[in-house]
Amino acid sequence: MDCIKVGTLLRALRKEKEMTQKQVADQMHISDKTISKWERGLGCPDVSLLGELSELFEVNIEKILLGDLESNDLETGNLKKMKFYVCPNCGNVISNTGEADISCCGRKLAALVAKPADEKHAVTVEDAEREYYITFDHEMSKAHFISFVAYVTSDRSLFIKLYPEQNASAHLPKIVGGNLMKKSSGRLYYYCSQHGLWVV
Numbered sequence: 001m002d003c004i005k006v007g008t009l010l011r012a013l014r015k016e017k018e019m020t021q022k023q024v025a026d027q028m029h030i031s032d033k034t035i036s037k038w039e040r041g042l043g044c045p046d047v048s049l050l051g052e053l054s055e056l057f058e059v060n061i062e063k064i065l066l067g068d069l070e071s072n073d074l075e076t077g078n079l080k081k082m083k084f085y086v087c088p089n090c091g092n093v094i095s096n097t098g099e100a101d102i103s104c105c106g107r108k109l110a111a112l113v114a115k116p117a118d119e120k121h122a123v124t125v126e127d128a129e130r131e132y133y134i135t136f137d138h139e140m141s142k143a144h145f146i147s148f149v150a151y152v153t154s155d156r157s158l159f160i161k162l163y164p165e166q167n168a169s170a171h172l173p174k175i176v177g178g179n180l181m182k183k184s185s186g187r188l189y190y191y192c193s194q195h196g197l198w199v200v
Helices: 003-016 021-028 032-039 046-058 061-066
Strands: 085-086 093-096 102-104 107-108 123-127 131-136 146-152 157-161 169-173 187-192 194-197
Touching: 003 046, 003 061, 003 093, 003 169, 003 187, 021 032, 021 046, 032 194, 046 061, 093 102, 093 157, 146 169, 157 187
Parallel strands: none
Antiparallel strands: 085 093, 102 107, 123 131, 131 169, 146 157, 146 187, 187 194
16 A cells, blocks of 8 residues: 555545545544644555545545546446446446446446347337337246346436336337337347346
């Protein structure tokens, strides 16, 4: 751990929050001399204080230890670059369009890689008057089910959560779906709890 880099970051984070060294020290129940020492790179925070610093400055502990908040390039907002993440512990679903460190239940998550639909994960799209009716020939037990369906275009997305023991189907309004049969209009993603992310 580079104490000078850590100290420089802590000082920048404190200034960002418009706090004095004393205010930070009081909140953490330590002396302002300790905060000053850290900011000058003459020592690093004890491991037992990293969680508190992380919460106070709203920054990951890992970033504090690295002494660096590397910024991503400005995201221009093409939703077709959307990535999906699913926590293996709690099933939480997270999506984003740029580069990010995503974690849940204390674990780092990797972006899911979408596979083209196969026979076991085929989708049927019925064209109704004002919507598309999407169905899957897939079991919906607690151990094996379609967890979500997401339709993503360049400027919008619709996320539909599905649950075990309900029908493996979803209704997609045409105002969102455009022409589902044209690949240029958008992509339909769906996630199987055992076999991962699929796309058509």
